[in-house]
Amino acid sequence: MRRPPGLSARMKLALSYAGFLAVAGALLLSVVWVYLLRYVPNTSRGLLGISPNRYLLVHTFAPAAAVAMAFLLVFGLVGGWLLAGRMLAPLTSITAAARRAGNGSLSHRIGMEGRRDEFRELSDAFDTMLERLESHVAEQRRFAANASHELRTPLAISQTLLDVAREDPTRNRDEVLARLRVVNTRAIGLTEALLLLSRSDRGTFGREDVDLSLVAEDAAETLLHLAERRGIKLDVTGGTARTRGSAELLLRMVTNLVQNAIVHNLPVGGTVTVHTEARGDASVVRVENTGQPLPPELVPTLVEPFRRGAERARTDEHAGVGLGLAIVHSVVRAHDGTLDLVARPAGGLLVTVRLPGLP
Template sequence: MKLTLTYALFVVVAGALSLIVVYLAMRFVPYYPLADVNPQAAAIATRPDILRALAKASGIALLFLALVGLGAGWLIAGRVLRPLQDITRAARRAAHGSLDHRIGLTGPRDEFTELSDTFDDMLGRLQRSFDAQQRFAANASHELRTPLAVSRTMLDVAVADPDGQDYRQLVSRLRETNQRGIDITDALLRLSALEHTPPTMEHLDLADTARAAVEAVREEAGARIITLSADIRPAPVTGNGVLLRQLTLNLLHNAVRHNLPTGGTLSLTTGPDPARPGRALLTVTNTGPRLDNTVDRLTEPFLRGSGRLAEQDSTRRGHGLGLAIVASIVRAHHADLTLTANPGGGLTVRTSLPGAPGDDTGTDGNQASV
């Protein structure tokens, strides 16, 4: 209605201005009183008569323009606002919880199509986020319930047959199961803290962090007969030392535990990012099973390379939170995380971190392998 009244008012004002110009122009038309010269010319219209007739005709014309402006304005406003009505209906459906629909506005590129595409993109991101949250809630419930269910089963068996129990072994298994529940809870708390508390940043060399992380996983890699190689070059970054160490350890542990049963390889490199000057690049590559269909979701909590289910071997079992914590640390550092499935199996993880201002990343490094 506002647009209609605006259009109609514009038409009426434009018409009124045109008629006023004509009326004023008519006032300056030369006037010759013919009746003074020729009495028979008295029947000829004089200028005052013409001006009165023009004023009357102008009033009728303005009324006609107002009616035309209202009718045409209503049609034009309805046509202009039709895409906005589609967007409003989609927003109303989204407000009631339906996120699987898209506007898909077609036509020339204008403000409405840009708004439509932006809204569709927002709906897609919201749907993916809500789906991920639902999976997280279901998986977290499963992960937290499993140790409790296992503990209760062992206690029920002990109550049913108290004389036939090896209580030393029972206590050890209960302690291990309880510790697993504590580890999951601690990991969830760390994940939550990373999402809400900005870390303290400092200038440091990612090479030192990577070198310490390699030494921390060297024994586990050797026990699994995994060849570990490291090409560590200076990589000054701006970040939190504790979190970057956690990030590197998580990547290495993930690469070791989701590798081939024996005879696999694992490599780590640090140095300047060749594609983005002024940034440092941490790359971890390992062999392992093919991950073509799951690589895009590996950073979701409780998702493991083989799916949500944990490994039967407790020494290879994780909580499914390693890469989720890595992704949170990356976001906290305003860095970029890229996961790429290797053609022959395994995963390549690249983390591009902001470099330290004023530092010149060198090219000399050291090579370590087992």
């Protein structure tokens, strides 16, 4: 933004110093003047009723006072200019860093040295902001690269299937069509997950009163079939837990958690427990499942988009893309809640979502 040029802060500070010094000097000289008058009484009448003594006094005092005032003014201006220059020097490096950041270079840091003062605090706050911006931008780039890669995979598989079908007309057409359909369904699922993620990240959705226990029932009902097919015992326990938010997104959140708990479970004899409760002024959903032991250091990374666990080789219809927990995290954030993942010592995961409750 272009603005009309004005006095620099340095000049303003120098003028203020000089102004203060001049006012203080004038006050001091007036006090001296009043004292002098007391010792030179106005006795004999002279020109205009002023005694010759006093004429003499004015003659000697006035030039000395004028020289003193001139000296104070010059001293104030020069001293103020130098002092203000020293004081404002850190601003130059902060401005330079802000310009660089404005031009897109986020890797630069001010790294101001010295003791803590207002400028040091401003510079540290600025550096922290740059750091967060830089990591956010890097995260977005990684996300875009991963999303493109994931979207290309089904397209490439479709192309291979089509090529094979064209070169070998004796192949069973129905089989090719069925495989194309599976690949296409996965691509649609991925695109829908990406759209959902961006919608909940933007936070532009209607809010209504939602009871999480009903949401949990709903999600469990939808996934009961999947759980039965995998021989997993699915339980929903607890009571009312009300919150304000998007019923659709919250259902998606719980569905993703329960689906994970079923899909990433033991091959036989696994259990899943979904528990809802109002605790204090929070509404809590807890999803707990048995499964393989998870390395605790891996657990916090699972919410990153496109992050999949070790058991990648699944090829059934639930071979995930790794967006399930990223969507859960985004929905939780959009509802001002917190998401906690803990590896259970006996294997499997305990996921706790805390959302602001309603009385």
